[in-house]
Amino acid sequence: MELDERKKIILKAVIRNYLETGEPVGSRTISKYTDLNLSSATIRNEMADLEEMGYILQPHTSAGRIPSDKGYRFYVDTMMEEKDREVVELKEMLLERQDKMETLLKQVAKVVAQNTQYAAMISAPSTHRNKVKFIQLSRLNATQLIAVIVSEGNIIKNNIIPVAEEISDENLLKFNILLNTHLTGLSMEEINLGIIAALKQQAGVHGNIIGEVIDAVGDAIKADDDLEIYTSGTNNIFRYPELTDNGKASELVGTFEEKQQLGTLIQETLEDEAGTGIQVYIGEESPVQSMKDCSVVTATYELGEGMKGTIGIVGPKRMDYDKVIGTLRTIQSKLDELYKKD
Amino acid sequence: MELDERKKIILKAVIRNYLETGEPVGSRTISKYTDLNLSSATIRNEMADLEEMGYILQPHTSAGRIPSDKGYRFYVDTMMEEKDREVVELKEMLLERQDKMETLLKQVAKVVAQNTQYAAMISAPSTHRNKVKFIQLSRLNATQLIAVIVSEGNIIKNNIIPVAEEISDENLLKFNILLNTHLTGLSMEEINLGIIAALKQQAGVHGNIIGEVIDAVGDAIKADDDLEIYTSGTNNIFRYPELTDNGKASELVGTFEEKQQLGTLIQETLEDEAGTGIQVYIGEESPVQSMKDCSVVTATYELGEGMKGTIGIVGPKRMDYDKVIGTLRTIQSKLDELYKKD
DNA sequence: TGTTAGCACTCAACATCAAGGAGTGCTAAC
């Protein structure tokens, strides 16, 4: 069977109505709601077809129809074609320039959650392809050095390095020059074994310390990998009974607190990124188990120079996709602007 | 009326039974449960007295009794007298020495939550009374300095300082010596206007920059105040219907995510600290609105030298106070040990 | 051939009602 024009109109009407009310929608409603001028009986026949085709389903025999995952998918796809540039006015949107990346991200998550009334999460931009901008070793005391590593985007990392023997001021200065000349401007991937060997050689007798230092630098960089994710509006899930019934709330709250599983979502988004960087996971499509009853919309944002992160919105399948996608687009561009002012 | 010995026994029996079952407990149950050898009728009379005195209450006319806040308070107080040193075996307790304070705290929260099956939170130890150990200014580029401040306990803070005019290497070195000689060993409160004025004077022409630097140092220290709190096991609240019915879950989850309100709890605990550093807030006693239906047990822990933080456990009023307090005691001593190995 | 009116049917939701039972308060007897 084919999804002809009339079926499409009816399907959209069913979905749109369900998004608004959250109640199963019947044939009579559609008959009045659309301007097709068809009787409820005709609509019923079409709806039976749509059900057979898997776009809608009945919670029980004598109830109206609700969209299936496949139905939502159809809706999202056609909707995204139609209004690709819908601008959404954000209430109380205040994203000031923040020194601290952490504060900025928390703020973004909060704004997104408040505007959409769904749960929001945001991952810190990966520093993966980031370049080292500045390294400094200082002596904290006889047995400890402190390494400060600054990368593009002014992400600062510290690490305390224990050392066996004391290092003279002279050597410390030498190390600093050595490290900065050799490592500045390199991305983390580019610091390979060859460079490390060369550094060790030039460090002479204190070569072993250079080893420890490089390890520490590696540590500092890896530490960033262990997903910094901020969430906001987790409690918005309680607005939607279908997410919180039957103990589902517990799982979802757990996922949002643990953040580990959110990482897989972020990962997935970053990997198969489409043109606009916005993706919609409906129900079973979601890579996260606890979100099989939700829809998840993710967007990659960019703070320039490959500093990519992900924003995610989690809500019921009957979420307001228009608004959510619009909000994410707006946020994307706001973040873009923010960086350009730099 | 007086709370005589028999009444105490009955009250305790009621509470203990209610802690186990979560159901209102009737006179017949108590008559069998205790070894008082009293008939249910006698118990009934006593229970009527206890209700009049406000220790227990009836959900409805023909139901058994449940403890009131006052009842719980009595129970907790007498219980804490009796077994002040109960040792609780912690399952899977693995607190390894962690370089990163953050990782350690998250781990503690997780261990506590898993062991007690309640929601747990932990605040980072305050660096308030902490002493400056090391300050270093470095030049990031022509217009930016980076300040690294290390305090006792190796808490590291960074701050980027924008500067109008470029500073020579020579001056930078001078500044560093100046800052370290004057500020090292001082607590944050001790850095007063007098010292700042003296520093500015000695800095000469670049005095204004010193001002900015001090401000940044202040910033770095204040930044720590904005409560680093980690939570774990928030979803444990779903184990207890009395915490999640009627939309209460939403509020609680919100509180745990926002963390701001948890701050007041932490604050309160740190302020009126008793001997053992453990406090119990039952129902209305809690300073946090959303926890008026919960009990909260908090404990201050110490990582030596005035580095005090707070651990909190949030659960239903019918929580297993014995176990919770035992767990907190154990954690307290483990953390103490951990620091001593330093 | 597509559309529609009509009708019997289904089923969740809701209200009503009775039975069961846990527990109480009170009274009178021990």
Add this chain to the structure above:
DNA sequence: GTTAGCACTCCTTGATGTTGAGTGCTAACA
């Protein structure tokens, strides 16, 4: 002071009926 007995309360549970929204099917219509 303690206890047995009894009437009473009120939640809980399950059964029963009613309502209403919505369906599928059929036959008639354009």
